[in-house]
Amino acid sequence: MSQAPSNAHRLLWESPVLPRRGPKPTLTLTAITDAGVALADEEGLAAVTMQRIAAAVGVTKMALYRYLPGKVELVALMTEAAMGDAPGLDTVAGGWRPKLHEWARLLFAGFVRHPWLADTTVGARPIGPHELGWTEQAVAALLGTGLRAAETLDVVATLASHAKAMAQHAAAAGDDTAEEDLTGAMGALIDGREDRFPALAATLDALAREGGQDDALDFGLTRILDGVELLITARTP
Numbered sequence: 594m595s596q597a598p599s600n601a602h603r604l605l606w607e608s609p610v611l612p613r614r615g616p617k618p619t620l621t622l623t624a625i626t627d628a629g630v631a632l633a634d635e636e637g638l639a640a641v642t643m644q645r646i647a648a649a650v651g652v653t654k655m656a657l658y659r660y661l662p663g664k665v666e667l668v669a670l671m672t673e674a675a676m677g678d679a680p681g682l683d684t685v686a687g688g689w690r691p692k693l694h695e696w697a698r699l700l701f702a703g704f705v706r707h708p709w710l711a712d713t714t715v716g717a718r719p720i721g722p723h724e725l726g727w728t729e730q731a732v733a734a735l736l737g738t739g740l741r742a743a744e745t746l747d748v749v750a751t752l753a754s755h756a757k758a759m760a761q762h763a764a765a766a767g768d769d770t771a772e773e774d775l776t777g778a779m780g781a782l783i784d785g786r787e788d789r790f791p792a793l794a795a796t797l798d799a800l801a802r803e804g805g806q807d808d809a810l811d812f813g814l815t816r817i818l819d820g821v822e823l824l825i826t827a828r829t830p
Contacts, residue, residue: 600662601669601719620650625660626670630707633671638709641667669719675707676714679726682734690818692734697752697814700727704760711761739828740821748821755817759810776800 604622628649633641643664647657661667680699682692704710714724731749740748780797787794 599719601666604661604666605669605673605719605721620652620660622660622670623674625650625657625667626674629667629671630675633709634707638668638712641671643667665719668713669721672710672713672718673721673723675710676703676721676723676727678723679730682730689734689738690822693731693748693752693818693821694814696727696731696734697756698810700753701756701760701810704757705763708760708764711757714757738825740825744824748817751817752814755813756810759813762809 625646628646629641632645632649641664643657644654646667647654650657661670680696682696685692685695728749731752732745735745735748738745776797779793783790783794783797
């Protein structure tokens with residue numbers, strides 16, 4: 594037996610039904626959602642409360658409950674809005690591999706713009722058409738490659754996890770030099786302790802000569818896709 598759709602599911606997938614009783618609604622779900630996204634972007638997801646959102650849109654907390662049941666539904670709408678429309682990959686030439694590389698980079702950019710998405714896109718949760726559309730695009734890129742269904746979904750999950758992890762790392766550092774900052778901190782700690790960490794000291798010394806920092810996103814995507822390509826090649830008659 595299928596479960597009845599939750600309130601969040603209805604808000605994500607069905608046209609909203611305006612309250613029939615009481616004062617005429619003066620707000621829209623879009624305005625409420627936008628206020629939540631703006632607050633989460635500025636102060637983090639923990640700052641998003643029904644009280645704060647009510648104040649942001651100029652109504653009382655009780656009035657806000659006329660539009661949506663609570664924070665669970667609000668966060669679902671915020672996630673859907675922040676994900677945005679899925680990218681169109683048809684214009685990306687070269688087959689499944691460049692399509693997935695572009696898909697993952699765009700996903701990474703979204704997580705950087707909205708760092709709190711890393712917390713709202715894990716585990717069992719209400720999923721909206723935008724988020725599902727992103728998965729659809731990645732799965733479509735792999736159709737006809739010979740991968741099994743479970744492998745296709747695992748590839749998408751692996752790419753998404755890498756994009757999310759790199760975005761979290763960048764958000765924690767606060768800028769685009771996260772990897773450089775980390776290696777600089779390690780270098781300072783190792784200075785004078787090279788005999789204790791010889792391999793790391795030698796690697797950081799080589800890095801200083803060779804360069805190539807802050808490339809973890811593309812490096813990881815390339816290695817992941819290398820492995821997928823090997824698997825696809827092995828499956829090709």
